[in-house]
Structures are given as C-alpha cells and as structure tokens.
Amino acid sequence: MPNPLAEAVRPNRSGKVLYSPEILAATVGLAEFPFDPDLPLVGEARSRSCGSSLRIALSCDDAGRIERIGCRAQACAVGQAAAHVFLAGSPGRSRAEVAETRDALALWLGGEGPAPDWRGIGLLDAARDYPARHGAILLAWDAALAALASPSQLR
Numbered sequence: 001m002p003n004p005l006a007e008a009v010r011p012n013r014s015g016k017v018l019y020s021p022e023i024l025a026a027t028v029g030l031a032e033f034p035f036d037p038d039l040p041l042v043g044e045a046r047s048r049s050c051g052s053s054l055r056i057a058l059s060c061d062d063a064g065r066i067e068r069i070g071c072r073a074q075a076c077a078v079g080q081a082a083a084h085v086f087l088a089g090s091p092g093r094s095r096a097e098v099a100e101t102r103d104a105l106a107l108w109l110g111g112e113g114p115a116p117d118w119r120g121i122g123l124l125d126a127a128r129d130y131p132a133r134h135g136a137i138l139l140a141w142d143a144a145l146a147a148l149a150s151p152s153q154l155r
Helices: 004-009 021-032 077-089 095-109 121-129 131-148
Strands: 041-046 053-060 066-074
Touching: 021 077, 021 121, 041 131, 053 131, 066 077, 066 131, 077 121, 077 131, 095 121, 095 131, 121 131
Parallel strands: none
Antiparallel strands: 041 053, 053 066
C-alpha cells in the first residue's frame, strides 16, 4: 500500500516537493491571523475529499472590502498554507475579487488556466499534482465567500 506521506515528500513530476519548507512555514504563519469570535461575519467550509475544515471570521470596511480577518483551521499542511496565502492577501479585497480568484484558482489547480493574481499563490504550485489536496486549498476562499454572503453584506 502506498504511503501518502512518503509521496508528499518525494519530488513530483516537475521536481517539486509537496510538503516543502515553504509550505510548512506558511502553516506557522496562520498564528498571525487568530480567529476572533467578535468579528461580525463568519463562514465555514469543509473539503469533501479529505475532511479538512476551516472557519473564518472577518469584518469589512464601508466599501465592503475585507478589513480584519482570522481563522481556525483543521486541515492538512497544504490546506493551512493555502489559508495563510488567502489571509495574507485578503485585506482590501471585495467579495467579487474573492469569488473571481476562487474560480480562477480552481481552474489553475485543474490545469485549465493561469495562476490567479493573488500574492503568494505560487507557493501552492506543487499541490497542483495532488488533486486530493485541491479541496483543502480552496477552503479559505470558500469560507470567506460564505462569510461575505451573510445578510449584513448583501446590499
């Protein structure tokens, strides 16, 4: 039986390692964005493929752009690293920008388009060869969209 961890630390067909030092460092970066239950908008997402879950709390400015954000993740290292990429790049973003990037990210992961314009997204490049991780990568975008779809955000 193949060992998934051994596969993740062995270089893939493009010579990249899934659990690279950069991916692992990004997981630690989540500590910069603690979940704050006092933030008014909360959204959750769960990956059907791996069971990872993420909960995001955020607030927006008067223009509807993300102002403050935090999360609580129960995800693999790739899902946590993707959450860090999302959280670090989300301030100042609108719901439309988050949705557009989420769609572009899904296409890119599936090999059908260019990488979305989001700071740090290249960190996730090696994970494109691991479809079982794609759901975990999308969690932060999905949770944020759920938060941003709350009644107080719909105008």
